[in-house]
Amino acid sequence: MSTGIKNLVRTLDGVDFLKMDRRTFMKAVGIMGASAFLGTYKTDIVKALEFAETKVLWIHGSECTGCSESVLNAGNPDLVQALEKLNVNLAFHETLCAQQGIWNDGKLVNTSELNSEILQEEIYEEGGYILVVEGAIPNGPDGSGRYLVIGNKTFKDTLGEAAKNAAAIVAVGTCACYGGITSADSDVAKDTDYRGVAFAKTDKSKGMLQELNIDKPVINIPGCPAHPDWVLLTLGAVILGKIKVPDDLPALLDDYNRPKVFYPPDHTVHENCPRRGYYDRGEFDEQVGGEKCLWKLGCKAPYAHADCGIRRWNGSVSMCTQAGGPCINCVDPGWPDTSRPLYVEREDIGVAGANIDTVAKVAVGAAAVAAGVHAVRRMKGE
Numbered sequence: 001m002s003t004g005i006k007n008l009v010r011t012l013d014g015v016d017f018l019k020m021d022r023r024t025f026m027k028a029v030g031i032m033g034a035s036a037f038l039g040t041y042k043t044d045i046v047k048a049l050e051f052a053e054t055k056v057l058w059i060h061g062s063e064c065t066g067c068s069e070s071v072l073n074a075g076n077p078d079l080v081q082a083l084e085k086l087n088v089n090l091a092f093h094e095t096l097c098a099q100q101g102i103w104n105d106g107k108l109v110n111t112s113e114l115n116s117e118i119l120q121e122e123i124y125e126e127g128g129y130i131l132v133v134e135g136a137i138p139n140g141p142d143g144s145g146r147y148l149v150i151g152n153k154t155f156k157d158t159l160g161e162a163a164k165n166a167a168a169i170v171a172v173g174t175c176a177c178y179g180g181i182t183s184a185d186s187d188v189a190k191d192t193d194y195r196g197v198a199f200a201k202t203d204k205s206k207g208m209l210q211e212l213n214i215d216k217p218v219i220n221i222p223g224c225p226a227h228p229d230w231v232l233l234t235l236g237a238v239i240l241g242k243i244k245v246p247d248d249l250p251a252l253l254d255d256y257n258r259p260k261v262f263y264p265p266d267h268t269v270h271e272n273c274p275r276r277g278y279y280d281r282g283e284f285d286e287q288v289g290g291e292k293c294l295w296k297l298g299c300k301a302p303y304a305h306a307d308c309g310i311r312r313w314n315g316s317v318s319m320c321t322q323a324g325g326p327c328i329n330c331v332d333p334g335w336p337d338t339s340r341p342l343y344v345e346r347e348d349i350g351v352a353g354a355n356i357d358t359v360a361k362v363a364v365g366a367a368a369v370a371a372g373v374h375a376v377r378r379m380k381g382e
C-alpha cells in the first residue's frame with residue numbers, strides 16, 4: 001500500500017466525512033469499496049450529494065419511504081457511482097436532510113441551513129430543479145388535502161408549489177405514480193381520495209397535477225418499491241440530457257408514463273423467471289418454500305410488464321420469484337386491487353385497462369409457447 005493511501009486509511013479512522021472535499025471523499029470510497037462504504041456511511045453519502053450541481057428536490061407524501069431505502073441500496077450503479085457520474089445535488093430530501101422545521105430545540109429557526117421549509121422555498125424560487133415525488137397525495141376530505149398536513153401545509157399544496165418551477169418531474173414508486181397501497185379499495189378510499197402525481201390508478205384525468213391545474217409532463221417509475229436502477233438511470237438520463245423533457249417523452253413512455261425500456265409493453269416478468277421451466281412442464285408449488293412454479297400461489301408475473309427477470313434485484317443477485325415470493329405485479333397502475341387477493345391463484349382478473357381476452361392474447365403473443373396457452377386456459381377455466 002502506498003504511503004499516500006496508508007495516510008488516507010489512517011485519516012478514515014474516526015474521520016468526519018461531512019468535512020471532506022469531493023475529491024477526498026471519492027478516494028475514500030474507492031479504498032473502502034463502494035458497498036462497504038455504502039453500508040457504513042450512508043448518511044455521509046447523502047451529504048456528498050451536496051458537492052454536485054444538478055439539483056434534485058425529493059418530496060414525500062403518503063408512503064413508507066421504501067423507495068428511498070431501495071435507492072440507498074442501489075447495486076449497479078450504486079449510489080456513489082451514480083452521484084459521481086451524474087453530478088446530482090440532492091438539495092432536499094425530507095428523510096435524509098439534516099434540517100428541521102420551524103422550531104428546533106424550542107427556538108425559532110430562520111435559515112435554510114436549519115429550516116427545511118425555508119430551504120424548500122429557496123429551491124422553488126431558484127427553479128430548474130428535478131422534482132422527485134415519493135408517496136401518494138390525499139385529495140380528501142372533500143378536496144382539501146388535509147389528510148396529509150406537514151408543517152401546517154397540506155401535501156397537496158406542497159406538491160403544487162414544488163411542481164410549478166420544476167424542470168422535470170419524476171414520480172417514484174407505485175404510490176406516487178398511481179396511488180398504490182394508499183388508494184386500495186376500502187371503506188375509506190372515497191374519503192381519503194388518494195391520487196398519484198399524474199394518474200389516479202389508471203385514470204389520467206384524475207392525477208393530482210390535473211386537480212391543481214398544473215400542466216407538466218411526468219415520468220412514472222412504479223414499483224413497490226421501485227428498482228434503484230430504474231430510479232437512478234432515469235434521473236441520470238434526464239440530468240445528462242439523454243432524455244429531453246418533454247420532447248422525447250412520447251416515444252419513451254408507455255400509456256401509463258412508464259419508460260418502456262424498464263417496463264416493456266411486449267415483455268413480462270414471467271418470460272425470464274428462473275422457475276419458468278416448471279411452468280412450461282405444468283409443475284406447480286402448492287405451498288411456499290418449494291422450487292417449482294408459483295402460479296398456484298398467486299403469481300401475477302404473466303401480466304407484470306417489468307424487466308425484473310432480466311435485471312434482477314439486490315445487485316442482480318435475486319428477484320421475487322427466485323426468492324420464493326410470487327410476483328404481485330407491483331408495477332401495475334391498478335395495483336394492489338388488480339392483483340388482489342395477492343397470494344391466491346386468480347383466473348378471473350386481467351391487467352388494468354385490458355379485458356380478459358386482451359390479456360389472453362398478450363399472454364399468448366408474449367410467451368409464444370405452450371406455457372402461454374396453458375395460462376389462457378387457466379384464465380378461461382378450461
Ligand code: SF4
Binds near residue numbers: 273
Ligand atoms: S408463473 Fe410466476 S413463478 Fe411461475 S414461471 Fe411465471 S413468473 Fe415464474
Ligand code: SF4
Binds near residue numbers: 308327328
Ligand atoms: S417481480 Fe413482480 S412483484 Fe417483484 S418487483 Fe418485479 S413486478 Fe414487482
